[in-house]
Amino acid sequence: MSRVYNFSAGPAVLPEEVLREAQAEMLDYKGTGMSVMEMSHRSKAFDEIIQEAEQDLRDLMHIPDNYKVLFLQGGASLQFAMIPMNLMKNKVADYIVTGQWAKKAYQEAQKYGKANKIASSEDKTFSYIPDCSDLPISEDADYVYICENNTIYGTKFKTLPNTKGKDLVSDVSSCFLSEPVDVSKYAIIYGGVQKNIGPAGMVIAIVREDLITDDVLPGTPTMMKYKTHADANSLYNTPNCYCIYMCGKVFKWLKKQGGLEAMKAHNEKKAKILYDYLDESKMFHGTVEKESRSLMNVPFVTGNADLDAKFVKEAKEAGFENLKGHRTVGGMRASIYNAMPIEGVEALVEFMKKFEKENM
Numbered sequence: 157m158s159r160v161y162n163f164s165a166g167p168a169v170l171p172e173e174v175l176r177e178a179q180a181e182m183l184d185y186k187g188t189g190m191s192v193m194e195m196s197h198r199s200k201a202f203d204e205i206i207q208e209a210e211q212d213l214r215d216l217m218h219i220p221d222n223y224k225v226l227f228l229q230g231g232a233s234l235q236f237a238m239i240p241m242n243l244m245k246n247k248v249a250d251y252i253v254t255g256q257w258a259k260k261a262y263q264e265a266q267k268y269g270k271a272n273k274i275a276s277s278e279d280k281t282f283s284y285i286p287d288c289s290d291l292p293i294s295e296d297a298d299y300v301y302i303c304e305n306n307t308i309y310g311t312k313f314k315t316l317p318n319t320k321g322k323d324l325v326s327d328v329s330s331c332f333l334s335e336p337v338d339v340s341k342y343a344i345i346y347g348g349v350q351k352n353i354g355p356a357g358m359v360i361a362i363v364r365e366d367l368i369t370d371d372v373l374p375g376t377p378t379m380m381k382y383k384t385h386a387d388a389n390s391l392y393n394t395p396n397c398y399c400i401y402m403c404g405k406v407f408k409w410l411k412k413q414g415g416l417e418a419m420k421a422h423n424e425k426k427a428k429i430l431y432d433y434l435d436e437s438k439m440f441h442g443t444v445e446k447e448s449r450s451l452m453n454v455p456f457v458t459g460n461a462d463l464d465a466k467f468v469k470e471a472k473e474a475g476f477e478n479l480k481g482h483r484t485v486g487g488m489r490a491s492i493y494n495a496m497p498i499e500g501v502e503a504l505v506e507f508m509k510k511f512e513k514e515n516m
């Protein structure tokens with residue numbers, strides 16, 4: 157068996173320790189004589205799994221008591237509809253469009269009301285985060301929406317927008333648990349877990365309680381009401397049990413690493429290794445304005461598509477997987493989530509240096 161360094165944007169690398177634990181418990185979870193995949197979501201064993209997972213997440217993020225933690229299906233993409241269906245009381249919302257995912261959310265919201273694009277960075281291929289200190293927030297906006305870390309373009313909000321008192325909704329799929337956050341600044345903070353936490357197929361939505369009501373847009377399906385899932389503690393129907401189990405293990409792993417402060421320090425150290433090299437290299441260049449750089453997703457190019465392709469091919473042969481950039485951007489992208497060890501980033505930079513020397 158040999159593990160590669162997996163730089164995939166998602167589904168992505170998981171901590172090896174967590175995978176080994178899951179492997180050890182595969183056939184017999186804690187004396188139940190069955191795998192978590194085979195067990196009732198109403199069983200005592202699973203009840204402990206989901207409750208512990210929620211508590212560990214609450215501890216990690218210091219989630220205030222007036223927020224519900226929901227384990228939902230449908231991916232982050234379903235939230236693009238669920239958010240307006242549950243929150244658009246005035247049928248107005250303001251969107252800051254900083255990449256494809258924000259754009260998709262913005263387009264989806266247009267089905268349910270008036271979605272305003274109040275800022276965008278599309279003029280420079282989403283390579284920066286616009287100044288959001290004094291935006292034309294709509295008087296009657298039900299919420300302001302951002303995608304906090306732009307997975308495809310590698311940008312991240314370093315300060316939250318000034319929403320002028322309006323509720324903030326944030327998609328944190330690709331920066332979930334990468335650093336501490338102040339949950340109380342958000343109305344909803346949510347993300348698909350397959351980027352930085354667990355396997356694909358689940359979203360965690362942390363929703364302020366006063367937003368969880370029966371007052372949703374007419375026609376909202378039962379399954380798309382936050383209240384349905386909040387009232388049932390995410391067990392209204394069969395949840396993604398195995399994913400909850402795996403996420404729970406990752407939460408415990410994160411606690412063991414020292415929590416989110418420690419992850420932030422670790423992530424900054426890792427990203428610096430790569431960005432420092434990109435800044436000094438004569439061949440490779442980062443594509444993002446320095447002030448907006450993400451700690452999680454690092455896009456870069458040589459400026460020559462043939463050379464990019466050669467690099468991706470040779471990197472793969474050397475055990476560096478999934479470095480090809482998103483199909484809409486080209487070039488390369490290294491996603492260096494929590495579970496990517498620092499050795500992986502160091503080895504990648506060594507490989508890039510060697511490639512640069514050989515191909516200049």
Ligand SMILES: *Cc1c(COP(=O)(O)O)cnc(C)c1O
Binds near residue numbers: 327
């Ligand atoms: C991957 C991603 C999504 C889409 O996630 P799905 O679970 O595939 O729907 C949405 N937002 C961001 C920021 C992402 O990185």
